[in-house]
Amino acid sequence: MSQYPMTAKGAEMLREELNELKSVTRPKIIEAIAEAREHGDLKENAEYHAAREQQSFCEGRIQDIEGKLSNAQIIDVTKMENTGKVIFGVTVTILNVETEEETTYKIVGDDEADIKNNLISVNSPIARGLIGKELDDVVNIQTPAGTVEFEIIEVEYI
Structure with missing residues (x-):
């Protein structure tokens, strides 16, 4: 398994x-x-x-x-050193470069995902696009509306 x-x-x-x-x-x-x-x-x-x-x-x-x-x-990220890298369990704030809209998500497991509470699954397109990236990186994420450019403006290990 x-x-x-x-x-x-x-x-x-x-x-x-x-x-x-x-x-x-x-x-x-x-x-x-x-x-x-x-x-x-x-x-x-x-x-x-x-x-x-x-x-x-x-x-x-x-x-x-x-x-x-x-x-x-x-995985308990509160016990890890914050390196600024986006990993499972972190809370990440991203900025939509085009609309200047900020959004904060916590990357969680499939069972915990709840978009209304900004908890996104590690398997979601946004989370997959962010994992492995670092603070201040600019990433292009494929969404249903097309490719969107985001800047990672905060990574919290909380």
Whole structure:
């Protein structure tokens, strides 16, 4: 299996979700199945089938999270020296050379990506274009709107 890069915060969020699924959601589903069984005929028991479907989804998610955590390569950039180089886990501020618009992104793993919170996946076109570059570099990144020129104006290891 390949390793999944993940920030320390992302790994913690997955552990919390796993704990919630195992200690809260799973027992509720088991209780719902038991309650639905008491209603009799299982063939035409919609509550039973819905609870079983929910159980299947929950167990699948538990397996998914456990697999990701077991193959996670947790990278904590706060413990690294800031060399000004863009690597996984950094917070980078870029300037669109044409529009003078500044944007700040944190480069994270696929599971942590949330564009609304400026968390971009390491596999996104912008992150791939920035990885390995350094402070003050100018990079051309292919976007759906065409090639855009950005200048890296800040790299933070936070």
